[in-house]
Amino acid sequence: MGGAARLSFSTITITILPRMSKPVFGTCHLCGSHGKLSFEHVPPKAAFNHRRILHAAFEQVLAAENLDKLRGTFQQRGAGAYTLCEKCNNDTGSWYSGAYADWAHQAMCVVISTGGRRLYCIRTICFPSGC
Numbered sequence: 816m817g818g819a820a821r822l823s824f825s826t827i828t829i830t831i832l833p834r835m836s837k838p839v840f841g842t843c844h845l846c847g848s849h850g851k852l853s854f855e856h857v858p859p860k861a862a863f864n865h866r867r868i869l870h871a872a873f874e875q876v877l878a879a880e881n882l883d884k885l886r887g888t889f890q891q892r893g894a895g896a897y898t899l900c901e902k903c904n905n906d907t908g909s910w911y912s913g914a915y916a917d918w919a920h921q922a923m924c925v926v927i928s929t930g931g932r933r934l935y936c937i938r939t940i941c942f943p944s945g946c
């Protein structure tokens with residue numbers, strides 16, 4: 816397991832840490848309180864984000880000729896970061912993750928049923944259908 820990775824988006828810095836037994840403290844990115852942070856799965860765990868992932872720099876992914884040989888750091892619990900306090904993580908999870916997971920499962924169903932073929936949608940009816 817590797818060390819911490821930092822991503823910066825103009826004024827926001829996110830620290831991605833490997834699974835740790837020690838609590839992580841910092842400032843919640845939603846409410847701004849300082850305290851113990853919880854691991855936020857992004858996307859939600861229920862949206863196929865429950866397995867080990869390879870964390871690599873975006874530029875490395877774009878430049879890779881063979882994604883199977885891509886180097887990076889493995890995160891055992893899925894993609895995410897310590898960005899929110901437990902209350903905000905639980906609140907946002909109850910507000911959004913169910914709907915997002917439903918959408919992800921519907922999208923996966925479409926991908927599987929089409930076998931990767933193009934999907935044609937006329938108003939709300941999609942062809943081929945199968946789920």
Ligand SMILES: [Zn+2]
Pocket residue numbers: 843844845846847848899900901902903904
């Ligand atoms: Zn918070």
